[in-house]
Amino acid sequence: MCFSSIAYADIGFEKWKQSFRQQAITEGVLANVIDQSITNLTLDPEIIKLDSSQPEFTRNIWDYLNNSISNSRLKKGKKLLQEHRLLFDKIENRFGVQREVITAIWAMESDFGRNYGNKNVIRSLATLAYKSTSEKRIQFARNELLIALKIIQTKKISSKNLIGSWAGAMGQPQFMPSSYLQYGVDYNRDGSIDLWNTLPDVFASIANFLVESGWRQNETWGEEVRLPKKFDWRLNSSAYQLRYQQWQELNVRKFDGSAFVYPKRQANLFLPAGKLGPIFLMTHNFSVIKRYNQSSSYALAVAQLSNLFGLGKKIQGAWPVNDKALSVIQLKEIQSLLNSQGHSVGAVDGKVGSKTREAIRTWQLEKGIAGDGYANLSLLMELRSRSKLEK
Numbered sequence: 001m002c003f004s005s006i007a008y009a010d011i012g013f014e015k016w017k018q019s020f021r022q023q024a025i026t027e028g029v030l031a032n033v034i035d036q037s038i039t040n041l042t043l044d045p046e047i048i049k050l051d052s053s054q055p056e057f058t059r060n061i062w063d064y065l066n067n068s069i070s071n072s073r074l075k076k077g078k079k080l081l082q083e084h085r086l087l088f089d090k091i092e093n094r095f096g097v098q099r100e101v102i103t104a105i106w107a108m109e110s111d112f113g114r115n116y117g118n119k120n121v122i123r124s125l126a127t128l129a130y131k132s133t134s135e136k137r138i139q140f141a142r143n144e145l146l147i148a149l150k151i152i153q154t155k156k157i158s159s160k161n162l163i164g165s166w167a168g169a170m171g172q173p174q175f176m177p178s179s180y181l182q183y184g185v186d187y188n189r190d191g192s193i194d195l196w197n198t199l200p201d202v203f204a205s206i207a208n209f210l211v212e213s214g215w216r217q218n219e220t221w222g223e224e225v226r227l228p229k230k231f232d233w234r235l236n237s238s239a240y241q242l243r244y245q246q247w248q249e250l251n252v253r254k255f256d257g258s259a260f261v262y263p264k265r266q267a268n269l270f271l272p273a274g275k276l277g278p279i280f281l282m283t284h285n286f287s288v289i290k291r292y293n294q295s296s297s298y299a300l301a302v303a304q305l306s307n308l309f310g311l312g313k314k315i316q317g318a319w320p321v322n323d324k325a326l327s328v329i330q331l332k333e334i335q336s337l338l339n340s341q342g343h344s345v346g347a348v349d350g351k352v353g354s355k356t357r358e359a360i361r362t363w364q365l366e367k368g369i370a371g372d373g374y375a376n377l378s379l380l381m382e383l384r385s386r387s388k389l390e391k
Contacts (some may be wrong), residue, residue, distance in 0.1 A: 063325075
């Protein structure tokens with residue numbers, strides 16, 4: 001970036017701050033709070049770069065899990081569970097969320113509090129609210145910035161103490177400001193919700209987030225299963241919630257062959273790597289974990305970490321490790337081809353979310369292919385081939 005463009009951006013940011021100041025005042029933020037927090041702020045060029053960067057390739061879920069569930073992380077987590085067992089006894093008794101799940105989220109979000117970022121949240125959010133990759137992200141950052149200022153005003157926290165990630169997530173549980181206000185808990189009753197240094201507040205806030213999102217006490221996240229050779233692939237959809245007992249009647253079995261412990265609880269199928277990878281039945285609590293982070297890979301990592309912390313139970317099915325990760329361009333091509341063939345995926349963004357998986361599944365069923373909803377190179381080649389035939 002040349003000097004003139006830097007100067008232009010700075011002038012634009014100063015004008016933006018004045019406009020934002022007026023909006024914040026109308027939203028009930030005191031002028032002195034705004035002035036102390038943003039008057040001397042400058043843009044963070046690193047955040048602009050991070051926000052605009054796009055990965056060339058996606059990441060296979062097994063690589064993501066291998067990185068997330070390392071031996072050192074497992075060892076550290078088990079040690080900390082033992083070290084804080086009395087606190088976890090109290091947290092479990094009050095919230096009904098298993099300690100292993102809380103610890104797994106703690107591990108995933110900040111590596112047990114060792115790395116929650118070093119960015120000033122106000123500066124991060126102001127930068128993103130001024131310059132981000134989409135209007136939706138700009139509005140999100142603007143709203144979170146307003147809430148962050150209200151935290152400073154109502155919770156008496158200095159802006160310099162609001163430290164977190166480049167995207168504005170704060171403290172050990174990586175709460176956005178809105179989550180801090182909605183779910184944060186002053187568990188030790190010292191008059192402040194400290195998500196940076198006070199573990200009772202950190203653990204209680206994570207538990208409270210899950211409870212308020214619908215966590216069901218004494219329910220697991222799900223089970224690893226095997227499908228029968230003849231299976232009705234129309235049932236592979238989050239819309240099909242069946243009782244474990246009903247799945248068993250369809251010859252779906254736990255991977256180890258044992259009976260389902262709670263046959264009347266409902267679950268839906270989840271095939272993160274298609275029909276050739278591990279297969280799961282997921283309960284309502286898995287969807288609650290996804291409310292913490294919408295990534296299915298993240299939610300499965302939390303689920304598996306919690307299993308390993310508690311029972312030492314690993315995923316038994318083999319991953320299709322010979323499948324190469326698709327590039328973002330290839331995923332966009334899959335989405336475009338599905339759209340062109342009447343199966344809407346929503347935005348063509350190179351991200352495989354629920355809409356894309358459902359579009360793949362319905363296309364596969366239409367073509368007489370096992371509807372596992374999995375995006376890989378074989379699917380792309382099949383879509384290309386069918387597209388040429390239909391022209």
